[in-house]
Amino acid sequence: MSRVSFVRKVKYEKELQRDVAAEVIATPGGEKILSCLQCGTCGGACPLSVYMDHTPRRLIGMLREGFKQEVVESFAIWLCASCYECTVLCPAGIKVTDVMYALKRIAIHEGIYPRRFPIPVLAKEFMEMLKGTGRNNEFWLVLRVLLKTAPMKLLTSWPLGLRLWRRGRMCLIGSRIPKPAGADLRRMLEVLEHGNASDVKPSNVTPSQGPDLLPGGAVSRVNA
Amino acid sequence: MNGNGNKSVKIGVYVCHCGTNIAGKVDVKALAESAAGLPGVVVSREYKYMCSDPGQDLIVKDTKQFGLNRIVVASCSPHLHELTFRKTTANAGENPYLFHLVNIREHVSWVSDDPAAATEKAKALVKAAVARVFWHQELQPRRVPVNPSVLIVGGGIAGIHAALTLASAGKPVYLVERKPSIGGHMAQFDKTFPTLDCAACILTPKMTSVKQQPNIHLMTLAEVSEVSGFVGNFKVKVKRYPRYIDEAKCVGCGECIEMCVYKEGKYPNDFDLGLGKRKPIYMPFPQAVPPVPLIDPATCIEFKSHKCPKGCVEVCGDRDAIDFSQTVKEVELEVGTIIMATGFKTFEPRRLPQYGYGKFPNVYTSLEVERLVNASGPTLGQVVLRDGRRPEAIGILHCIGSRDENTNRYCSRVCCMYSLKLAHLLKEKTGAHVYNFYIDMRTPGKGFEEFYKRVLEDGVSFIRGKVAGVTTWAQSPAEEGKLILRVEDTLLGVVRRIPVDMVVLSVAMEAQADAENVRRLFNLGCSAEGWFLERHPKLAPVDTFTDGIFLAGCCQGPKDIPDTVAQAGAAAAQSMSLIDKGYVEMEPNTAWIEEELCSGCHVCVAMCPYTAIHFDADKKVAVLNEALCKGCGTCVAACPSGAAQQNLFRDEQLFAEVEGVLV
Numbered sequence A: 001m002s003r004v005s006f007v008r009k010v011k012y013e014k015e016l017q018r019d020v021a022a023e024v025i026a027t028p029g030g031e032k033i034l035s036c037l038q039c040g041t042c043g044g045a046c047p048l049s050v051y052m053d054h055t056p057r058r059l060i061g062m063l064r065e066g067f068k069q070e071v072v073e074s075f076a077i078w079l080c081a082s083c084y085e086c087t088v089l090c091p092a093g094i095k096v097t098d099v100m101y102a103l104k105r106i107a108i109h110e111g112i113y114p115r116r117f118p119i120p121v122l123a124k125e126f127m128e129m130l131k132g133t134g135r136n137n138e139f140w141l142v143l144r145v146l147l148k149t150a151p152m153k154l155l156t157s158w159p160l161g162l163r164l165w166r167r168g169r170m171c172l173i174g175s176r177i178p179k180p181a182g183a184d185l186r187r188m189l190e191v192l193e194h195g196n197a198s199d200v201k202p203s204n205v206t207p208s209q210g211p212d213l214l215p216g217g218a219v220s221r222v223n224a
Numbered sequence B: 001m002n003g004n005g006n007k008s009v010k011i012g013v014y015v016c017h018c019g020t021n022i023a024g025k026v027d028v029k030a031l032a033e034s035a036a037g038l039p040g041v042v043v044s045r046e047y048k049y050m051c052s053d054p055g056q057d058l059i060v061k062d063t064k065q066f067g068l069n070r071i072v073v074a075s076c077s078p079h080l081h082e083l084t085f086r087k088t089t090a091n092a093g094e095n096p097y098l099f100h101l102v103n104i105r106e107h108v109s110w111v112s113d114d115p116a117a118a119t120e121k122a123k124a125l126v127k128a129a130v131a132r133v134f135w136h137q138e139l140q141p142r143r144v145p146v147n148p149s150v151l152i153v154g155g156g157i158a159g160i161h162a163a164l165t166l167a168s169a170g171k172p173v174y175l176v177e178r179k180p181s182i183g184g185h186m187a188q189f190d191k192t193f194p195t196l197d198c199a200a201c202i203l204t205p206k207m208t209s210v211k212q213q214p215n216i217h218l219m220t221l222a223e224v225s226e227v228s229g230f231v232g233n234f235k236v237k238v239k240r241y242p243r244y245i246d247e248a249k250c251v252g253c254g255e256c257i258e259m260c261v262y263k264e265g266k267y268p269n270d271f272d273l274g275l276g277k278r279k280p281i282y283m284p285f286p287q288a289v290p291p292v293p294l295i296d297p298a299t300c301i302e303f304k305s306h307k308c309p310k311g312c313v314e315v316c317g318d319r320d321a322i323d324f325s326q327t328v329k330e331v332e333l334e335v336g337t338i339i340m341a342t343g344f345k346t347f348e349p350r351r352l353p354q355y356g357y358g359k360f361p362n363v364y365t366s367l368e369v370e371r372l373v374n375a376s377g378p379t380l381g382q383v384v385l386r387d388g389r390r391p392e393a394i395g396i397l398h399c400i401g402s403r404d405e406n407t408n409r410y411c412s413r414v415c416c417m418y419s420l421k422l423a424h425l426l427k428e429k430t431g432a433h434v435y436n437f438y439i440d441m442r443t444p445g446k447g448f449e450e451f452y453k454r455v456l457e458d459g460v461s462f463i464r465g466k467v468a469g470v471t472t473w474a475q476s477p478a479e480e481g482k483l484i485l486r487v488e489d490t491l492l493g494v495v496r497r498i499p500v501d502m503v504v505l506s507v508a509m510e511a512q513a514d515a516e517n518v519r520r521l522f523n524l525g526c527s528a529e530g531w532f533l534e535r536h537p538k539l540a541p542v543d544t545f546t547d548g549i550f551l552a553g554c555c556q557g558p559k560d561i562p563d564t565v566a567q568a569g570a571a572a573a574q575s576m577s578l579i580d581k582g583y584v585e586m587e588p589n590t591a592w593i594e595e596e597l598c599s600g601c602h603v604c605v606a607m608c609p610y611t612a613i614h615f616d617a618d619k620k621v622a623v624l625n626e627a628l629c630k631g632c633g634t635c636v637a638a639c640p641s642g643a644a645q646q647n648l649f650r651d652e653q654l655f656a657e658v659e660g661v662l663v
Helices: A018-024 A030-035 A041-045 A056-065 A068-074 A085-089 A096-110 A118-133 A138-149 A154-167 A179-193 B029-035 B053-066 B077-089 B115-133 B155-170 B184-188 B197-210 B303-306 B311-318 B366-374 B415-430 B448-457 B515-522 B561-581 B603-607 B632-637 B653-661
Strands: B009-018 B041-046 B072-074 B099-103 B142-147 B150-153 B173-176 B218-219 B222-230 B233-240 B329-337 B337-340 B344-346 B363-365 B393-400 B433-438 B461-464 B469-471 B481-490 B494-500 B500-507 B509-511 B549-551 B581-586 B591-593 B613-616 B620-623 B645-646
Touching: A018 A030, A018 A056, A018 A096, A030 A096, A030 B233, A030 B366, A041 A056, A041 A085, A041 B481, A056 B115, A056 B311, A068 A138, A068 B041, A085 A096, A096 A118, A096 B053, A118 A138, A118 A179, A118 B303, A138 A154, A179 B632, B009 B029, B009 B053, B029 B041, B029 B072, B029 B115, B041 B053, B041 B632, B053 B077, B072 B115, B099 B115, B099 B366, B115 B222, B150 B155, B150 B329, B150 B500, B155 B173, B155 B184, B155 B197, B155 B218, B155 B561, B173 B233, B184 B197, B197 B218, B233 B337, B233 B393, B337 B515, B337 B561, B363 B366, B366 B415, B366 B500, B393 B415, B393 B481, B393 B494, B415 B433, B415 B448, B415 B500, B415 B509, B433 B481, B461 B481, B469 B645, B561 B581, B591 B620, B591 B632, B603 B613, B603 B620, B603 B632
Parallel strands: B009 B041, B009 B072, B072 B099, B150 B173, B150 B337, B173 B218, B337 B549, B363 B500, B393 B433, B393 B500, B433 B461
Antiparallel strands: B142 B581, B222 B233, B233 B329, B344 B509, B469 B481, B481 B494, B591 B645, B613 B620
């Protein structure tokens, strides 16, 4: 007979951190989580919900109540495949996929994420690569992700890489975007991460030549 | 000089706190003090509730003490208390039109966040009212007789109940129904919740009474095409579509249907929502009222090719009720009041393709299932699927088209209860395992919660979660050939796949497709969803913003049968109160024309929407018939020489009011 263990299950209000909901609410459309009916359409629709520790519905419920630890540590947010089925069906108009992204950002920011799980590593490596060369190179991206998550997998997956390379689907040499545009890109990334757009002016791209990047992805054209 | 000759003007100003509704935003003391300094103001007070008896007594006492002859009350909307204070003014011995109401609640305190700005606005509005009331004149209300006939639009349970109530009180009723029979949606239902009364058993006696009641003039296959006039004196045009069978001659024996060249029904029957078949000549359903068949010209061979042997005409013989030459006719009615009972339509579930309605044959709407379980339905009450199988598992999906940002935001109010009823009936008739998928269970009615408990005890499964979709994609042999529902069971916290044979979509109630046109025809208000707007959501739930037109049933919003009947009774009582009073008092806001100023330009004659103005060729001036004038003010605005003037909206009054706000 196994020993009976008693685990405290009460969740006290003082353990809750309601600011995590505020962070999600601050994202565009995020305020909709307040109108969640807890109907479970998202969980029913999600092709991956059966593998999740918390379904999207429960995540939103916990998020609203300030169960920060559980939400941010949840494995579910990394399983989201961004198929947007939940967003399409949600009767409360919640952009569930965007909520998942917001939670992923918070988790990365807080440094709480499954270290050897490929999705956060992929996201980080992708960004690093973009910051460096402005272009994505599949070969190096896959190599870096696999080295950091499952290096032994390289032993089994190299034949696939070889076949892709033979058909010209994988380039071993990375390319880089031209200098002035590269500087603009870095500035744009900087704006996205820290500052506001008004501080940053395009270097040699005059407004009439192309769309002007504004926060929130709005595009204005001067030469109407 | 003022509106009342030389009598000196003494104005009393009364500011209402309305509890904290006004006083919470507006500095009522400062407002009353500022009003005291305005020209002509003799007394200015503030009080907690001006509409209360002590508040009204203040006005009466002051009028006697100070000899007031103008009253200004700054309180709520004139919709609520203009009449109250007009009566108070009359009680104080003054003409009721020497009063003016300022709305500092809906227009100021409720719509403002800034107390200082709110007080300033209230001061400006009171100043305008004081300036305006100076020019007010003694006026007498006009009396117009009320025609005792009532028009009821729609022959569902709401229209039927209102018609019977009015007719039994001796009022002539015109009951206009678009379909070939009265009865509406209720006639299609099998049982009614929560008592499980048979819908037909309780409805058909009322339908028969409609036919037998001599005061009711029933018009089926008819639509209102034009409405003019005003409270007490509406003129209505009704289009009557041909039935091709003379209602006066037919006895409803049904032999013509037997003799039709089609031996079996071939065309989908509307009443059974296409689940049953009918012939080109048919009765909509056995208990139809009037019990007269009709011919559908789109499917009748005689209409298509004129080559039919016409067994129907032959068997009818000397009675000669069948008349292929009938055409659309228009009749004109004169009525005093109108009751709108146009009902609802069910939500079209094809708008939500994830539920597979129209794609998978065994996905039904709840209304279709009502016909399936009904003994007079297309399967004679046998619940069998389209392939003849008996279902072993049935899923009932709540909130289809309700509580959904993608379709309708509102709760349709009846779906929880009718889903419970269908769960009970389906379980009883098939022995199948029934699942209910709900977001929230809403059973707030008399005997409703008890019924829920009863269905729970029946062993019906209740799963709290909205089904995300219906699929036939089987993942295991047990799911082969089934409809699979994927749902998160939110109480158990697991995602489930549930195979069923039959899916019932509990579809929402929606406003009729042509509600917008009907609303325009009758000059009614309408909410964003298309429901007709009541005058006040709590205190005038059957009145509309058009005097003399009342609402009954689901045209005003989703509701169940008891509420519909109650509202229909209320609408009948409202209309009866107008009829029995015999007259309506109209606002004395009619226009008149100053002969000396009139240049005879004819502009007003052409503009008047009520043909109340004609041109006197001898005097060469326009002449206004006060009895026809509705006080719309069109002529006043159009007159280039300022000859057209209107009571309650005279130039001096309006200019003084504008000046009061601005200066």
